[in-house]
Amino acid sequence: MSARDLPRDPVPGETLLRVDGISLAFGGVKALTDVSFDIRKGEIRAIIGPNGAGKSSMLNCINGFYQPQQGRIAYRGVERRQMRPHDAASQGIARTFQNIALFRGMSTLDNIMTGRLLKMHVPFFWQLWRHGPAMREEVEHRRVVESIIEFLEIEHIRKVPVGRLPYGLQxxxxxxxxxxMEPELLLLDEPMAGMNLEEKEDMCRFILDVVKQYGTTIALIEHDMGVVMDLSDRVVVLDYGRKIADGSPAEVKSDSRVIDAYLGVGH
Amino acid sequence: MTTGTATAGDTPQTRSARESAGATGGGHALLPPGCDTLPKLLEDAIARRGDRPAFREKHLGIWQSWTWKSWRDDVHAIAAGLHGLGLARGQTLAIVGDNRPLLYGAICAAQCLGAIPVPVYQDAVADEMAFVLAHGEAAIAIAEDQEQVDKLFAIGTRAPHLARIVYDDSRGLRDYDHARLASLESVMEAGRAALARDPGLVIREIARGTGTDIAVMLYTSGTTGQPKGVMLDYDNVVTTCANAVAFDRLSTDDEILAYLPMAWVGDHIFSYGEALIAGFCVACPESGATVMNDLKEIGPTFFFAPPRIFENLLTQVTIRMEDASAPKRWMFRYFMEHARRVGIDILDGKPVAATDRLLYRLGEALVYGPLKNVLGLSRMRVGYTAGEAIGPDLFAFYRSLGLNLKQLYGMTEASVFICLQPDGKIKVDSVGPAAPDVQIRLAETGEVLVKSPGVFRHYYKNDAATRDAKTADGWLRTGDAGLFDADGHLRIIDRAKDVGRLADGTLFAPKYIENKLKFFSFIKEAVAFGAERDAVAAFVNIDLEATGNWAERNNIAYASYQELAARPEVYDLIAGCIDKVNRDLASDPALAGSQIRRFLVLHKELDADDGELTRTRKVRRGFIGERYAPLVEALYAGAPRGRIATDVTYEDGRKGRIEADLEIRDIAPALVAAARGAAA
Known part of the structure; x- marks a missing residue:
């Protein structure tokens, strides 16, 4: 990964997203308790923690899937209390899922095309005809999709139904x-789970390239500590729904509370 | 770059008589007077076919085309740009990457300037690449993308001459230190500016070239020792390409898919040299993984592939047919059986009964046509396979579909062509008569010696190797042993150094015999002995899958490999195979004496972990002879059985010892051809 050898601005841009005092509970179960952190423009922000620490819940709060009982989320400086997932999507927050959520019977091309849905403006009526404005719009979207296919080096599976693809390719x-979706903020939930070393290396390269080429900001959850420490600019650590550490990979790695959370505390 | 969407293609029907003008003229009709280098030929051709498609490449899922004129303009821009970077006459330019129109353009640009292009195997690791770059003294390298640029940077000071790296695809390279790095686009931009100031810049350099200039330097793969740089001049390349174009009547209506490494001589001759002379269109696949898809979309009319590609295609077909519905399976079997019977005769223009012809037509509509379409070979007019021996069944399968698949024999040092099979005169076990303008002589040792316009000048900075490769009077030693059959077709039997003689002086080519045995699906490996002995004897390894299948269908019970291998029924089966090989050998007077007289079926599979095979699954004959010495002795002592105890290494690393008592069978030799003729 030679791209990592190049110096990158350690504190990239202004704050893109600020999470302030978020608490989320499902009945009596407290998933998140008073969590605050920020994500800056153009950085790779990792959220780590042991199983059940509340990482996926945190992502779900950010993209509006869960409504936290307390706290505020400010995105692009605009604070909000209520946001639906499709609002989040239309404002430039995209995500992937821990369990792959693709249309298994559809081809790679069509699956990626669904990501353009929010950007299609020609009315349904016109689309039925595939003519005039609808055709022009489709060609434009196809161009974007093809450039992504090229970017991710998946030309060979363009027309293969994703259900037939191996896990790493899915x-x-x-x-x-x-x-x-041309997101400004991309939330990745365990992008490398279940991959072998080579697939992980590929994925790391793609994530770094996304940041560089598209200028996307990335928040990711990942269990592979090697990957997290290599890839991310800053790391926030959750344990039992609370934030226990926040800082550069090196700082987090040497934090005694983090070590305790991962390895257990000797009593 | 002028681009446009590729039209679906030019049908073979549009071919007219005009292109066959060169067919009878020995190729030289294709070479206008004064055009002794490839860049001159390109310039000359622009007026005639400037608007014809030259190269195609897929961009964002759509095929984009260069016409010969637009490609030539890009070549000039690259040439002027490289001139500006200081690339001078006689210097070398390394080209590292997959097949891309602009990388072919870079080869041509170097040739325009009188510099020597050196295509490098793009999948070589940095260490292997370092040798070629250092030895070839490349001053500038053109790299396809970040991956190749990273490798070139990793080589660093080990290639001291390399001053500049130019890249085609800028992805991921933006933040690199550009002190030694430049994009091909920027080089071409500078080149266009230079051409605007001095329009004659490149043309003047092209005019200075002559036929004796070095056209290209191609490194041999170096399976034994360090790679050697083969220097080919324009007289080599232009004459051989023109001959080959005339031989197969290639024209601007043809199309080829360039997917084999650019550093390999075959690609350089087929996808570059011949394209420039014949003016056919070269399509570059989107990526290595999409070749099979691209094949379907492009439908090349001229196709080259090593046997393993044809084998993979057939395997895919077989697997998919097994998943098909019962009526389709029946139809496929029925018509393929019919094709096996009459297809090749129809292709070769031999007389075939009218009813059979009619049935074949029906098969074409129902099975062969759709199948060829799925394989991407519907439009294939000429196809070649080379590189290694192709199995007779595999070869027959494609030919029976009506595909004009042929074999050729060649090597880098001969600008590829030594032997070519002419249309309609195809034999599976020979590589055809000498190619146009090629003389072939067999040395005392059986080694094939070649004299042709394509024989290389010399190896770069390696006179000792050049002296080994060429005789004093200019014959090229191929290192292969061969024989001519009654029709004057050359048959390659083995590497010359492996060919031995029996005690009575009969020629003995172990690999030739082993290959013949291995073409039977029941036989996985075979080892032939006989050098300095009275007769040939062989070890056979059965193929567990094929033989096991056969055993099941014939109600033969077995519990292990060892037990199956020892069954008398299996011995009968293998004896049948050997008998066929013997009859084959008997038909050739030179080899009739080396028929297999005794054999045994080994109780264990030969394995690379035990050192019996190389990692590329080649039999290590000498080692096996020592390891199984008691069995070899038993074969030659005339004993009915042989005992052996061997140490083996299991997959998990444990060591063990296997003892076996093996049956040895005698085989009656087939009648020798001459004797058979007398009997008849």
């Missing part, structure tokens, strides 16, 4: 669909 298609 993950890549899912990333492609998220990219098709």
């Amino acid at each position: 993950k890549r298609v899912e990333l492609g669909r998220a990219l098709a």
Whole structure:
């Protein structure tokens, strides 16, 4: 990964998203308790923690899938209390899922095309005809999708139904669909789970390239510590729904609370 | 770059008589007077076929085309740009990457300037690449993308001459230190500016070239020792390409898919040299993984592939047919059986009964046509396979579909062509008569010696190797042993150094015999012994899958490989195979004496972990002879059985010892051709 050898601005841009005092509970179960952190423009922000620490819940709050009982989320400086997932999507927040959520019977191309849905403006009536404005719009979207296919090096599976693809490639298609939304903030939920070393290295390269080429900001959840420490600019650590550490990979790695959370505390 | 969407293609029907003008003229009709280099030929051709498609490449899922004129303009821009970077006459330019129109353009640009292009195997690791770059003294390297640029940077000071790296695809390279790095686009931009100031810049350089200039330097793969740089001049390349174009009547209506490494001589001759002379269109696949898809979309009329590609295609077909519905399976079997019977005769223009012809037509509509379409070979007019021996069944399968698949024999040092099979005179076990303008002589040792316009000048900075490769009077030593059959077709039997003689002096080519045995699906490996012995004897390894299948269908019970291998029925089966090989050998007077007289079926599979095979699954004959010495002795002592105890290494690393008592069978030799003729 030679791209990592190049110096990158350690504190990239202004704050893109600020999470302030978020608490989320499902009945009596407290998933998140008073969590605050920020994501800056153009950085790779990792959220880590042991199983059940509340990482996926945090992503779900950010893209509006869950409504936290307390706290505020400010995106692009605009604070909000209520946001639906499709609002989040139309404002430039895209995500991938821990369990792949693709249309298994559809081809790679069509799956990525679904990521363009929010950007299609020609009315349904016109689309039925595939003519005039509808055709022009489709050609334009296809161009974007093809550039993503090229970017992710999945030309060979363009027309293959994703259900027939191996797991690592499905993950890549899912990333492609998220990219098709041209997001400003991309949330990746365990993008490398279940991959072998080579697939992980490929995925790391794609994530770095996304940041560089599209200028996308990335928040990712990942269990592979090697990947997290290599890839991310800053890391926030959750344990039992609370934030226990926040900082650069090196800082987090040497934090005693983090070590305790991962390895257990000797009593 | 002028681009446009590719039209679906030019049908073979549009071919007219005009292109066959060169067919009888020995190729030289294709070469206008004064055009002794490829860049001159390109310039000359622009007026005639400037608007014909030259190269195609897929961009964002759509095929984009260069016409010969637009490609020539890009070549000039690259040439002027490289001139500006200081690339001078006689210097070398390394080209590292997959087949891309602009990388072919870079080859041509170097040739325009009188510099020597050196295509490098793009999948070589940095260490292998370092040798070629350092030895070839490349001053500038053109790299396809970040991957190749990273490798070139990793080589660093090990290639001290390399001053500049130019890349085609800028992805991921934006933040690199550009002190030694430049994009091909920027080089072409500078080149266009230079051409605007001095329009004659490149044309003047082209005019300075002559036929004896070095056209290209191609490194041999170096399976034994370090790679050697083969220097081919324009007289080599232009004459051989023109001959080959005339031989197969290639024209601007043809199309080829360039997917084999650019550093390989075959690609350089087929996809570059011949394209420039014949003016056919070269399509570059989107990526290595999409070749099979691209094949379907392009439908090349001229196709080259090593046997393993044809084998993969057939395997895919077989697997998909097994998943098909019962009526389709029946139809496929029925018509393929019919094709096996009459297809090749129809292709070769031999007389075939009218009813059979009619049935074949029906098969074409129902099975062969759709199948060829799925394989991407519907439009294939000429296809070649080379590189290694192709199995007779595999070869027959494609030919029976009506595909004009042929074999050729060649090597880098001969600008590929030594032997070519002419249309209609195809034999599976020979590589055809000498190609146009090629003389072939067999040395005392059986080694094939070649004299042709394509024989290379010399190896770069390696005179000792050049002296080994060429005789004093200019014959090229191929290192292969061969024989001519009654029709004057050359048959390659083995590497010359492996060919031995029996005690009575009969020629003995172990690999030739082993290959013949291995073409039977029941036989996985075979080892032939006989050098300095009275007769040939062989070890056979059965193929567990094929033989096991056969055993099941014939109600033969077995519990292990060892037990199956020892069954008398299996011995009968293998004896039948050997008998066929013997009859084959008997038909050739030179080899009739080397028929297999005794054999045994080994109790264990030969394995690379035990050192019996190389990692590329080649039999290590000498080692096996020592390891199984008691069995070899038993074969030659005339004993009915042989005992052996061998140490083996299991997959998990444990060591063990296997003892076996093996049956040895005698085989009656087939009658020798001459004797048979007398009997008849």
